[in-house]
Amino acid sequence: MTYLALNPSTRLLQMKLHNGIKSMKCAYIEALGSSSMARESNIVKIVGQENHKKLRSFKCLIVGAGGIGSELLKDCILMDFGEIHIVDLDTIDLSNLNRQFLFRQRDIKQPKSTTAVKAVQHFNNSKLIPYQGNVMDTTQFPLAWFGQFDIIFNGLDNLAARRYVNKMTQFLGKPLLESGTSGFDGYIQPIIPGQTECFDCTPKETPKTFPVCTIRSTPSQPVHCIVWAKNFLFNQLFNTDTPANENTNDWGTEDQAEIERIKQETNELHDLQKIILTNDDSRINDILVKLFIRDIEKLLQIENLWKTRTKPSPLDQTLIDKASKAELQNPSLSSLWDIQEQVTEFIRVTKVLMQRIHEGEKSLEFDKDDEDTLRFVSTAANIRSHIFNIPVKTGFDIKQIAGNIIPAIATTNAVIAGLSTLTALRVLNLLSYAPTKKATDLNMAFTAKASNLSMGRYISNPKLAPPNPACPVGGKVCRGVLKITEKGLNEINLSKLIDFIREKYEYPEETSIIDTSNQRLLADYDFDDLECKTLADCKLHAGSVVLFSDEEGVDGGSYRKAIELYIETVKGPLENEINLPDVVVPLVTVSEQAPATEEQEEPSQLKSETDKGIIDLGSEDETSTAGKKRPLVDIETNDAKRIKLDQDDNNDDLIELE
């Protein structure tokens, strides 16, 4: 069975995945129960004596000890990696236990990495090294630390860390096994720097956000009302850290009456907070009247908003009057409540929250697991939905939406981690009967059960693509490690560094240098104020990554490719206290054809619409735990998107006429 699952023939991959779950489970149970000797002989059967020795000498890194990370750790141990390092910054939470099978109730609040390592000791035959920390922390994990590994596995839950680890492996030329799951779907992608697409070669979807006008004036979906209740109303009422006024000196007008009006508008909601702070629960009705009657009446006066939309209907005052007398039912979160129940419950729970603030909780924040806050957001959202003729939701539905919960499925994690570690054998070229001749012979894999993309197939496994030349990480920049002594950091000034780089890689006169760690432009053709400052004064240090670009071009049509340098401090001695890497930075030609966008000037008529910036659905409380909510990177969709963008570029109708 195990042998079959490791058969590298791509045609078999689909079939064997059907058996994959089963075989992983079998292997797991068998291995856990058997002695390490028996396991070793299994691995030897698969990779051969010689390659087994190699495997024993390999060091791997697992980034993340959550849903996928736990699985990866178990798999890597069963595969007999010589040394396994595992990093996670997080501690164990109750909600992890359903799938992060190495953890038990008693482990709650313990660090994930060390707890995971303890939990696997009884079936472990590898050297295990756990770290509790953020993998993006350059002090704890400098580039050189990543350099010790033969292969790196990502079991992450956020874009920023994925991008960061991807970039580090691009600096080092180390293979990376990227992976992710979302509900029933998941993917793995081996990344061989310079030879195959990297994580940033395809655009990634960003979390959905909503224009403020939709939230504040014209909601049309339940989620709009939930965002309003959670991000806007709840904070205005109960988050006492919210400032009452911003930009108080900059009104842009001298008309005193006008300034007063703006102030009033900004302060109206703050007045509601004052009601909360009085702890006078007889005034909760005033809040209801203001939010659900007066404000809606005001909106109705702007007739233009309702030309193409269904008009909202202000809440019936009698519902509020009745609510004060109604029996408190405390209805269940799993049922749909009628509007009277919503109003009654809104009043009850506002009282409770008011009391909590009065009793010393100075400021409240929405937390999906804090039932009072959930009930407040749920009732407020539903009353608003009712007003705007939008379907109401149960408290549990609202908990899912407001808490940004995507169900994480243990089986998906197991399948994906299994695929990831199996593919590692091919990446490390340990299967003698199926040698990896070139990196683009390797496969990525993604499942598409939920999205039905693959027409009845559970898994698709396309071959890896070569790097995208337009990729901002791999394609468009060279990279290397700049070595410098502490003395160098304190003595070399910025203009000298620029000269060194310019000379070494033959850049022209006009260049720019940016600290990419925090997006600071340090100097360019129009900006040389800092050139006399030392690198240390420019706040460059070990772990900083600077991007150096040609801003002029060489010989007409071509320009020197940009280079990204990772700053590493060394004890020395170094000539000039600094050493630039021997990287060939090629000249690249720019196509003379101006981008299509250049032609789209002078839009004749712009469509204006009510957009007061963007509200984020909110960062949920578990951004850093692996396995719960993470962006699904869907390969097919991304390709489709890229094609669409290219087409857009040729479209001259930039702005719609009204």
Added chain:
Amino acid sequence: MSSLCLQRLQEERKKWRKDHPFGFFAKPTRNADGTMNLQKWEAGIPGREGTLWDHGVYPISIEYPDEYPSKPPKVRFPAGFYHPNIYPSGTVCLSILNEDQDWRPAITLKQIVIGVQDLLDTPNPNSPAQEPAWKAFQRNRVEYEKKVAAQAKQYTK
């Protein structure tokens, strides 16, 4: 922030330097440490000649989110800026600045500022963002024009 965002912003700076419309200015703001913040720019929009807005140069701030250019930048006038389609906070509502409408990653800084300039003299009464300017524009053009003229004077170079 993604590498894409950073590289694109530097590209925008380069493009703007090579070619920007007459009377406009745009530059990244300074960080406290003297470096430049490519994610937050200041710009000046001149009122179009022959319109009520002429002679004024109106200050805006342009903030690029980490997800730029997937997501549009946020453009703001000073709070309380008088215009039917500008929120009391100063935020501009314009279809090309809305992710759900006409924003596309290829839209450049130049197109944005020209779009904003255009909006000044051609407000859209169907999407009110503030009460006073919108009401006056709809019902009392004389008062509207007086206010706009006064504001132009305030922002004269």
